[in-house]
Amino acid sequence: MSLDYLKLNDANSVRVPAENLHKQVSVILQGVGTPQAHAEITAEILLSSSLRGVETHGVGNVVRYSESIEDGTYVVPQTVEVISETETTVLLSCGNGLGFVAAHQGMEMSIAKAKKFGVGMSTIRDGHHIGMVGYYPMMAVAEDMIGMAMTNASRSVRPALGARPRVGTNPIAFGAPAGDERDFIFDMATSTIASGKIALAKRLGVQMPVGWAVTAEGEPLTEPRGDRGEDWAMNPLGGTREQGSHKGYGLGLMVDILCGVLSGGGFGMQLAGGENMTWTMAIDIAKFRDVDDFKAMMDDMIRDLHSTPTLPGEDRVLVAGDPEADFEDDRLANGVPVENSQYDEIRARAMALGVEVFI
């Protein structure tokens, strides 16, 4: 339970009802000129992250998004433009606006194309942060499809054998529907750890384990850094050569290729902080086989995994999406914990903008 110190609790956070948080995020975004429809999409995705325990991508980020809109980094209102399109593919421009809006549209178009032709795929340029990448496959799963999404980012992770940041944390998300069991919802950074976890460790004042980051000399770095620069880098998943660092590195480049090169928006080394290109895919299960049979096999697989004997000291074997679903059940019933400092920031931001305070 080594990461427990990164979790929110009654001492470091305030519980807020989900619907109030949704309203709060939406009105703050509208307060800086975001059209209501775009603000609602963004609020829904940010709230989903907070509900599912993905604090780093949750509602607390609305403050910086609203600042990016105000200072012109994000173009709002934005126009999401179709640059090229075929039966199964679409290249979108996010119009340098809210990444959420274009990623949501990209997955909606992927789903519509998959319904007609079996598979749908979007890649999106001129984009920004899309939040929790696992949200988008969930849109496909709700339609009895397999969903997949990736997003690239500016450089923070070293290549295998390299000692400088060259690749983003470039997450991969994948979802597939189950029947009686919970849906399989998988969302991973291709670095050893998500960058938000390092920022959270810094805010909470705790050290990082060896293996998350290195200095420019390749020595382990355990003091969390809040900055980005050439003098330190996160490790790719796998960590060392012998344990497979070339795998995390290769996966990160796969994300760069599908998001950045296929869209033309740029790979990690070409991106500024806050720029993110995105890729989505939907696969209509029914085009391959009976959906109920698919789900029954998913259930069998998930049950077999849950019944696996654990490593010493562990409670149970989990399947991707289990911890998030546990968080969601609790938080829908008992409110969503918002970190104390973020709670104050969100309220202050709402008051400064003169919009209603819901939390």
Add this chain to the structure above:
Amino acid sequence: MSLDYLKLNDANSVRVPAENLHKQVSVILQGVGTPQAHAEITAEILLSSSLRGVETHGVGNVVRYSESIEDGTYVVPQTVEVISETETTVLLSCGNGLGFVAAHQGMEMSIAKAKKFGVGMSTIRDGHHIGMVGYYPMMAVAEDMIGMAMTNASRSVRPALGARPRVGTNPIAFGAPAGDERDFIFDMATSTIASGKIALAKRLGVQMPVGWAVTAEGEPLTEPRGDRGEDWAMNPLGGTREQGSHKGYGLGLMVDILCGVLSGGGFGMQLAGGENMTWTMAIDIAKFRDVDDFKAMMDDMIRDLHSTPTLPGEDRVLVAGDPEADFEDDRLANGVPVENSQYDEIRARAMALGVEVFI
């Protein structure tokens, strides 16, 4: 250079011209009843692995494939059957024959569908070993497409937090074409290490590093095992909870879902040793953007990565496909090294079958 002891050299192998090896593999397969067209496909893929330095998936395996054909484990001649098909999707049955043959057809169909509609996807049931999974994306790359392939396998890897084998090593391969630089060809097992590397360590009589495998009690296992069973398991990529073992585990299940559940052929826990279900995808780059522009951006990315300062003691930063391309250049010119014991086995097998000996 910790894995150098796993490499072939003049003392432990014999160099053979590539074309002789191709002929040798093909005639051995034909000698046990494989149709010539199927034998040629299989020989090409096995030779490609040996040329590219992927010894574990190379020509040496022809002996056991020919035995599996003789004892009826593989149904040969096989019929690859289309079970369901749409504009962009196809579900194939491998007919319990050579996995190579159906995987090759699956990728050919994915490419043809992508040419028409942008994306093509196949999933394949009733299958066996497909060899080096990275071969199949290379077929798409040769057509100026992005290619992807995965294959699942019987259980050998533990889930994160679990202490028994439940997931296969389930590799993921991805390829994208570059312009002046070498193509990006990425091929990884979702375990810390490919199972063939453990078998190779055992054959060479060397210990495994801590992090590759555990006992049923969750203790590190360093003595390579040749068997499969409940009393030891390989680690998922990431190794430990803190270093991201849930990521390798989740990727392994993604492979199980696309290969085993989407096809209906079965996930890892349902498969016997030697059964493998397969998934392929091709993406036509030209449907999104100009192919030359795509390749020029790939070149920029690859050059930036190659120029990254290294960790202390490392020569250069590599990009996926670099080591394999180096091997291929050398081996096309100077012959393909075949491990001494495998060289003897292949010759003995050819003589026993009464087919021509080319090596």
